[in-house]
Amino acid sequence: MVLEKLGSALKETLRKITRKGFVDKELLEEMSRDIQRALLQSDVNVKLVFDLTQRIKKRSLSEKPPTGLTQKEHVINIIYEELVKFLGGKRSEIPLKPIRILLVGLFGSGKTTTVGKLALFYKKRGLKTCMIACDTFRPAAYEQLIQIGKQIGVPVFGNPEEKDSSKVLREALKKAEKYDVKIVDSSGRDALNDEMIEEIKKLNEILNPEERILVVPADLGQQAENQAKRFQEALNITGIIITKMDGTAKGGGALTSCAATGAPVKFIGTGEKLDALEKFDPERFISRLIGFGDLKTLLEKAKEAGVDETAKKIVSGKYTLEEFYEQIEKVQKMGPLSQVANMIPGFSKIKALGKVPDMSVQEEKLKHFKFIIDSMTPEEKQEPSIIDGSRVRRIAKGSGCSESEVRELLKLYKQSKKVMKMIKPGKGGMRFLKQFGIK
């Protein structure tokens, strides 16, 4: 993505904050200027940028860090939160159920391509999908959609002989009755003139779609706001798809100005190919942009499986056999540890060293491990290193398991403790987790 420049500028700003010993007014001013410079280069609206940095400064000065967070971490957290809000906050879901979608936008914005991308998106998720060609304005529009349909194996309904798009839509809807998802392409114009408004209003009435989506190209930068507002007034759009995010440095401007209209950005297009469509999630987008890895997914997963508690103990150094057992039990629910750990920034390096143990333990084995741990004394659980040969024999007997299984458990524990040490605070990933309350 061409937003790399914006990303590296923001990263540098955060690095500056981490390098400083403490946060003072001077540092906040400098940070504010850095963020402004980075965002303005990405064509973000000056007023929006100014408001954003004011909010960050105000919060950084007035809010006390929550317990456990240093002031620096708190400021970084505020920057993250405000940037996420800046892009609309929460992700806006497109539901995976039978749905009618109308795509509108000016000439060359990427409508027809995006109709194909969305159709592929729904088809991949198992919904019976079709496309309807209602651009009767541009001569080759029908043929273009037919070609896209062939590529992705999705049927196209339309009538290249008919010039009235309302008629085309009515006819097509009859043929498309048994399809779950109906995605309608419409014709563009140079500008949103009365003729275009009238045409898409008619299509809207006939289709009665759940989603009316404006397609805008990212290279419009902050100009996208004006367009989005006008389409909102004319058609009450339910969302926006920003295309061509791969080909411009102005993506930040397009994203923020669309978010400012209140109409959620649902997807972004990141290439000409039909699979180059990404769900737009502000939290994930910002974490990626500022290099914090796929933080949100990790946090969600961790929350679901209750791993955050374990993570706290790991980071605080209280990682006993019992914690280890708890962890393998939870990881069991989440998928292999290596997969979860992949989402922690910096972990790939550890993995490259070949130091990630295989934590996927069979159900049966997990039960045995439980018996083994239950047969240990409290001291042994706290300090497994005291477990010598005679203790191993005793534990094996007491648990009804074999000595080799006891040794296997101890070995796994040791390996995993080693890995946990490598991702302890101060080494990237966990330090960041700490800022988000996992510590």
Ligand SMILES: Nc1nc2c(ncn2[C@@H]2O[C@H](COP(=O)(O)OP(=O)(O)OP(=O)(O)O)[C@@H](O)[C@H]2O)c(=O)[nH]1
């Ligand atoms: N790089 C890049 N190119 C894109 C993207 N989306 C669309 N395009 C290209 O943009 C050009 C216009 O796309 P169309 O889908 O034909 O646009 P349209 O809005 O249907 O155009 P009209 O029907 O003429 O109004 C094509 O060359 C597409 O390949 C994208 O996300 N990235």
Ligand SMILES: [Mg+2]
């Ligand atoms: Mg088109």
